Amino acid sequence: xxxxxxxxxxxxxxxxxxxxxxxxxxxxxxxxxxxxxxxxxxxxxxxxxxxxxxxxxxxxxxxxxxxxxxxxxxxxxxxxxxxxxxxxxxxxxxxxxxxxxxxxxxxxxxxxxxxxxxxxxxxxxxxxxxxxxxxxxxxxxxxxxxxxxxxxxxxxxxxxxxxxxxxxxxxxxxxxxxxxxxxxxxxxxxxxxxxxxxxxxxxxxxxxxxxxxxxxxxxxxxxxxxxxxxxxxxxxxxxxxxxxxxxxxxxxxxxxxxxxxxxxxxxxxxxxxxxxxxxxxxxxxxxxxxxxxxxx
Amino acid sequence: xxxxxxxxxxxxxxxxxxxxxxxxxxxxxxxxxxxxxxxxxxxxxxxxxxxxxxxxxxxxxxxxxxxxxxxxxxxxxxxxxxxxxxxxxxxxxxxxxxxxxxxxxxxxxxxxxxxxxxxxxxxxxxxxxxxxxxxxxxxxxxxxxxxxxxxxxxxxxxxxxxxxxxxxxxxxxxxxxxxxxxxxxxxxxxxxxxxxxxxxxxxxxxxxxxxxxxxxxxxxxxxxxxxxxxxxxxxxxxxxxxxxxxxxxxxxxxxxxxxxxxxxxxxxxxxxxxxxxxxxxxxxxxxxxxxxxxxxxxxxxx
Numbered sequence: 001x002x003x004x005x006x007x008x009x010x011x012x013x014x015x016x017x018x019x020x021x022x023x024x025x026x027x028x029x030x031x032x033x034x035x036x037x038x039x040x041x042x043x044x045x046x047x048x049x050x051x052x053x054x055x056x057x058x059x060x061x062x063x064x065x066x067x068x069x070x071x072x073x074x075x076x077x078x079x080x081x082x083x084x085x086x087x088x089x090x091x092x093x094x095x096x097x098x099x100x101x102x103x104x105x106x107x108x109x110x111x112x113x114x115x116x117x118x119x120x121x122x123x124x125x126x127x128x129x130x131x132x133x134x135x136x137x138x139x140x141x142x143x144x145x146x147x148x149x150x151x152x153x154x155x156x157x158x159x160x161x162x163x164x165x166x167x168x169x170x171x172x173x174x175x176x177x178x179x180x181x182x183x184x185x186x187x188x189x190x191x192x193x194x195x196x197x198x199x200x201x202x203x204x205x206x207x208x209x210x211x212x213x214x215x216x217x218x219x220x221x222x223x224x225x226x227x228x229x230x231x232x233x234x235x236x237x238x239x240x241x242x243x244x245x246x247x248x249x250x251x252x253x254x255x256x257x258x259x260x261x262x263x264x265x266x267x268x269x270x271x272x273x274x275x276x277x278x279x280x281x282x283x284x285x286x287x288x289x290x291x292x293x294x295x296x
Numbered sequence: 297x298x299x300x301x302x303x304x305x306x307x308x309x310x311x312x313x314x315x316x317x318x319x320x321x322x323x324x325x326x327x328x329x330x331x332x333x334x335x336x337x338x339x340x341x342x343x344x345x346x347x348x349x350x351x352x353x354x355x356x357x358x359x360x361x362x363x364x365x366x367x368x369x370x371x372x373x374x375x376x377x378x379x380x381x382x383x384x385x386x387x388x389x390x391x392x393x394x395x396x397x398x399x400x401x402x403x404x405x406x407x408x409x410x411x412x413x414x415x416x417x418x419x420x421x422x423x424x425x426x427x428x429x430x431x432x433x434x435x436x437x438x439x440x441x442x443x444x445x446x447x448x449x450x451x452x453x454x455x456x457x458x459x460x461x462x463x464x465x466x467x468x469x470x471x472x473x474x475x476x477x478x479x480x481x482x483x484x485x486x487x488x489x490x491x492x493x494x495x496x497x498x499x500x501x502x503x504x505x506x507x508x509x510x511x512x513x514x515x516x517x518x519x520x521x522x523x524x525x526x527x528x529x530x531x532x533x534x535x536x537x538x539x540x541x542x543x544x545x546x547x548x549x550x551x552x553x554x555x556x557x558x559x560x561x562x563x564x565x566x567x568x569x570x571x572x573x574x575x576x577x578x579x580x581x582x583x584x585x586x587x588x589x590x591x592x593x594x595x596x597x598x
Contacts, residue, residue, distance in 0.1 A: 029399050036396060036414075043417065043468065045438055046428035053431055063441065107330035109323075116320055122331065129338045131521075131579065133529030135548045136572040137338060140345025143561045163337050166330055195323065224421060226532055231556070244423045245532055256427075263424040270419035278412060 104169030152234025461537035481515030
């Protein structure tokens with residue numbers, strides 16, 4: 001059983017040093033990398049054309065815009081009230097992270113340590129919100145939130161985003177807790193520590209790396225979650241990704257460049273988040289651990 | 297300690313012990329908040345949606361919405377249009393991720409850098425992808441300019457605001473997920489097996505075909521399911537780079553339109569329920585197929 005998370009200072013964490021000899025490039029590998037490189041160049045050009053456009057003045061039928069400017073960023077910032085939107089995004093994401101960890105970690109502790117009647121049903125219950133497309137439960141959920149007068153507010157957006165976040169924390173934390181030696185807890189109990197103390201003094205310090213990893217992933221997912229936020233957000237509670245979508249479809253003629261500027265801001269912030277996340281989490285291991293659970 | 301005291305305490309303690317033997321004790325309270333949460337915010341809305349779908353706005357019996365959905369070609373065809381996008385996109389993403397991940401298994405120079413580069417498209421988001429496709433692959437974009445400049449084509453190729461645009465967008469956003477999953481399943485396969493096959497004289501193609509692929513297949517089934525979920529709920533890109541009134545009017549657009557444009561929550565829920573059923577049928581089919589595969593202790597991850 002390998003651990004779910006590991007610092008990146010340890011590359012190839014899964015493969016033991018003596019595993020496979022370094023693969024020698026063969027014909028098909030070279031061809032494959034050529035194809036991948038070609039597609040990647042296309043993708044880079046695709047991204048670049050948006051970035052170039054967001055800095056360009058007038059671009060029509062030429063290779064490059066006539067001249068360059070930064071005023072689309074200033075425009076986008078004011079026009080879409082980006083400072084407010086970014087603040088909302090941050091608040092929603094942080095609230096979702098904190099609540100999902102508080103609810104999810106105790107549950108994953110039980111799932112990791114105990115076997116009890118109905119455990120499989122419970123596991124299924126926690127897997128479903130991740131397996132079902134958000135829009136299918138998002139529509140009835142939004143309808144309910146409107147009925148409860150919660151939709152359109154920050155609370156509604158946070159509640160909706162928690163629906164996939166809590167199961168996600170549970171599914172990432174359960175294998176992580178499984179690999180912590182239960183003897184440590186047993187020893188604490190032998191010394192007379194009640195459950196609460198075992199939790200705060202013994203388990204929490206051991207869980208910090210896993211919790212941190214889960215936090216970052218929930219953060220990335222929440223910032224990027226379109227459907228649920230889109231269905232539940234009101235004018236004052238839109239997050240960046242929804243506000244970006246609205247900018248494309250909002251009424252009135254809008255400069256394409258300011259949408260591009262905003263898309264660039266979104267992607268840049270997501271990239272920072274992802275790179276931070278990759279410093280803490282080895283993605284390939286994480287996904288295995290997450291996906292392994294529901295099927296075993 | 298007297299015998300009498302022991303007896304008096306016995307029944308209560310046994311019940312508690314018997315429950316504890318089955319794993320029921322006070323620790324289980326810890327799972328309660330999460331369970332209550334999922335029940336209130338996931339299961340209840342689902343049931344509520346199901347109930348709502350049987351209460352059509354304009355009457356006509358419990359199944360009126362379902363009848364309408366399946367008799368109106370504009371609505372019914374969204375299933376076919378979604379499948380026509382989601383299935384090829386999911387198959388493509390999984391199929392393309394296999395050779396890339398296979399080339400990346402074991403120790404490859406710059407593995408982490410390559411993985412990061414391949415995963416970065418996750419951060420692009422649908423809007424930037426859509427804007428990029430429109431700008432880069434549009435009639436006046438760099439791609440068409442280059443192709444016409446090289447005299448490979450006379451007329452600009454139409455790649456956006458149609459089926460191709462949405463498909464490309466699904467590949468750009470979906471491939472990184474499929475790749476990550478495939479790579480992690482592949483790294484779970486014991487490399488010693490391949491070595492053993494090599495010792496017995498199997499060529500590299502034979503090793504892939506006879507050893508790695510069968511062990512990877514269960515993992516690929518999971519990857520396919522998740523890739524399909526992702527592609528099936530396509531919504532923003534179908535609006536932006538597709539033709540939301542025509543070829544790419546996918547089922548999620550129909551559901552959204554019904555619920556939040558026409559404010560027919562009942563019809564919206566009906567379509568959402570139909571989506572969920574289709575989704576579950578596909579997952580079930582994949583899982584049935586997966587059950588026929590080998591799932592040994594070595595490798596068959598997931």
